[in-house]
Amino acid sequence: MDATSSSTVVSQMRLSSRNFRPRFFESCPQIKTFMPPSRYACRNSSGSRTILSSNSVDSQSNNISGFSYCQPEKRSNVMGKTFCSAALYPSIYDEDLAKAPSHVAEEKIGVLLLNLGGPDTLNDVQPFLFNLFADPDIIRLPALFRFLQRPLAQLISTLRAPKSKEGYASIGGGSPLRKITDEQANAIKMALEAKNKDVSVYVGMRYWYPFTEEAVEQIKRDKVTKLVVLPLYPQFSISTTGSSLRVLQNMFREDAYLSRLPVAVIRSWYQREGYVKSMADLIEKELQSFSTPDEVMIFFSAHGVPVSYVEEAGDPYKDQMEDCIFLIMRELKARGINNGHTLAYQSRVGPVQWLKPYTDEVLVELGQKGVKSLLAVPVSFVSEHIETLEEIDMEYKELALESGIENWGRVPALNCTSSFINDLADAVTEALPSAAAMSTSTSSEEVENDPVKYFIKFFFGSLLAFVLLLSPKIFLAFRNNLL
Numbered sequence: 407m408d409a410t411s412s413s414t415v416v417s418q419m420r421l422s423s424r425n426f427r428p429r430f431f432e433s434c435p436q437i438k439t440f441m442p443p444s445r446y447a448c449r450n451s452s453g454s455r456t457i458l459s460s461n462s463v464d465s466q467s468n469n470i471s472g473f474s475y476c477q478p479e480k481r482s483n484v485m486g487k488t489f490c491s492a493a494l495y496p497s498i499y500d501e502d503l504a505k506a507p508s509h510v511a512e513e514k515i516g517v518l519l520l521n522l523g524g525p526d527t528l529n530d531v532q533p534f535l536f537n538l539f540a541d542p543d544i545i546r547l548p549a550l551f552r553f554l555q556r557p558l559a560q561l562i563s564t565l566r567a568p569k570s571k572e573g574y575a576s577i578g579g580g581s582p583l584r585k586i587t588d589e590q591a592n593a594i595k596m597a598l599e600a601k602n603k604d605v606s607v608y609v610g611m612r613y614w615y616p617f618t619e620e621a622v623e624q625i626k627r628d629k630v631t632k633l634v635v636l637p638l639y640p641q642f643s644i645s646t647t648g649s650s651l652r653v654l655q656n657m658f659r660e661d662a663y664l665s666r667l668p669v670a671v672i673r674s675w676y677q678r679e680g681y682v683k684s685m686a687d688l689i690e691k692e693l694q695s696f697s698t699p700d701e702v703m704i705f706f707s708a709h710g711v712p713v714s715y716v717e718e719a720g721d722p723y724k725d726q727m728e729d730c731i732f733l734i735m736r737e738l739k740a741r742g743i744n745n746g747h748t749l750a751y752q753s754r755v756g757p758v759q760w761l762k763p764y765t766d767e768v769l770v771e772l773g774q775k776g777v778k779s780l781l782a783v784p785v786s787f788v789s790e791h792i793e794t795l796e797e798i799d800m801e802y803k804e805l806a807l808e809s810g811i812e813n814w815g816r817v818p819a820l821n822c823t824s825s826f827i828n829d830l831a832d833a834v835t836e837a838l839p840s841a842a843a844m845s846t847s848t849s850s851e852e853v854e855n856d857p858v859k860y861f862i863k864f865f866f867g868s869l870l871a872f873v874l875l876l877s878p879k880i881f882l883a884f885r886n887n888l889l
């Protein structure tokens with residue numbers, strides 16, 4: 407493979423990024439209806455309906471939405487429900503298409519790292535928030551009210567921006583995510599080179615530069631023949647990995663080259679031994695900084711999601727988070743570390759119920775119960791970001807100390823920890839053989855949506871639109887909650 411092109415990928419993308427504006431792809435309605443027998447229907451961008459097969463993961467072929475997933479989801483279809491995200495559009499696999507790019511030329515392997523993105527400067531904060539709230543996987547409106555998505559995003563981003571700006575100002579005037587993700591990209595490339603794999607590593611952010619769309623354009627320009635997609639979120643959520651995969655799926659569906667490109671998606675990787683051990687290493691090391699390590703409460707703080715994601719849309723995030731904590735604690739026990747631990751969820755936004763228990767409430771309770779030493783462990787993300795540097799290190803630390811906790815510590819994010827990067831490189835290598843083309847075909851079969859559920863959605867959608875846009879009292883409550 408061409409060494410020059412592979413080593414310049416990240417910087418090439420940087421050069422073009424300033425002129426790029428994101429496209430807002432039409433997205434699939436969030437179908438929560440249960441479709442017998444084993445099929446779901448969803449409208450695609452042209453308005454025709456696609457047949458979705460029953461479970462989000464076909465455990466035999468491990469092939470979801472035409473992407474080939476190299477790690478079967480243990481509990482992806484929680485409580486027998488499904489949800490409509492890019493990762494979960496099973497489609498028909500076309501072997502002829504799959505062969506096309508790989509046998510034409512010399513193999514060029516690409517690794518696409520997906521991440522959230524963050525504002526580089528304070529001026530970027532409002533447009534970044536706009537992109538975030540304009541995402542139908544972040545604010546999930548019923549299909550009929552999708553036209554409100556962008557006006558609502560404009561409103562919420564404008565209301566939220568001053569508070570967000572304060573946060574970013576306190577951590578140096580912008581998000582460190584881009585820099586850290588670029589460093590991780592370089593580290594993964596080098597780790598793969600050490601394993602005799604020459605790859606180009608691309609960074610695709612969901613809400614800020616370099617956007618996923620830019621990274622994919624670069625992948626096309628580089629004529630990559632095989633792609634591994636690696637979201638930098640250990641656990642899968644509709645709102646993170648799901649959202650990024652939706653962008654990819656829309657791009658891949660529309661493009662002749664991309665639709666033939668063999669792709670493997672590493673859907674979640676919190677269960678990998680390398681990740682679990684790397685987290686345990688960090689915790690073990692940080693515990694040593696306390697005068698009485700055995701008495702320290704290990705406090706896992708995960709980014710929350712609204713409860714409806716888990717209970718209505720079948721987001722596996724909560725289950726995966728609990729599994730993840732179990733695995734890390736099991737590893738610590740195997741090392742003779744038997745501290746107490748707690749899991750709580752942080753960073754809630756807006757007036758809906760989020761996963762509980764809430765980090766701030768648990769900290770107060772622990773202080774009241776007499777816990778004196780606490781080690782905070784950010785667990786849903788692998789880079790330092792605003793929620794670690796501002797929310798945990800400043801807000802939660804202050805709250806904990808006020809609540810009676812005397813000794814506070816925080817485990818750093820994994821960033822470029824070598825055992826972790828090495829494990830991600832292994833994950834890429836293991837995924838490569840399962841890369842398969844994504845199909846663009848849609849079935850002609852049609853399955854009717856449940857009209858009752860459709861009506862219920864319509865009714866509550868109207869109510870939501872009314873409440874959000876017309877009722878001044880609730881609007882004010884909403885506003886106060888955001889600010």
Ligand SMILES: C=CC1=C(C)c2cc3[nH]c(cc4nc(cc5[nH]c(cc1n2)c(C)c5CCC(=O)O)C(CCC(=O)O)=C4C)c(C)c3C=C
Nearest residue numbers: 523524525544570581643645646709711755786787791792
């Ligand atoms: C696993 C990680 C994350 C999940 C799940 C997640 C869901 C989620 N987030 C919001 C709203 C906001 N998130 C914001 C920043 C932000 N979110 C994550 C990760 C997850 N989000 C990260 C890493 C970051 C920080 C990026 C950075 O710049 O450092 C923000 C902006 C910051 C702020 O104003 O607080 C918002 C808003 C929702 C609504 C949501 C699930 C629906």
Ligand SMILES: [Fe+2]
Nearest residue numbers: 522709710753
């Ligand atoms: Fe977030």
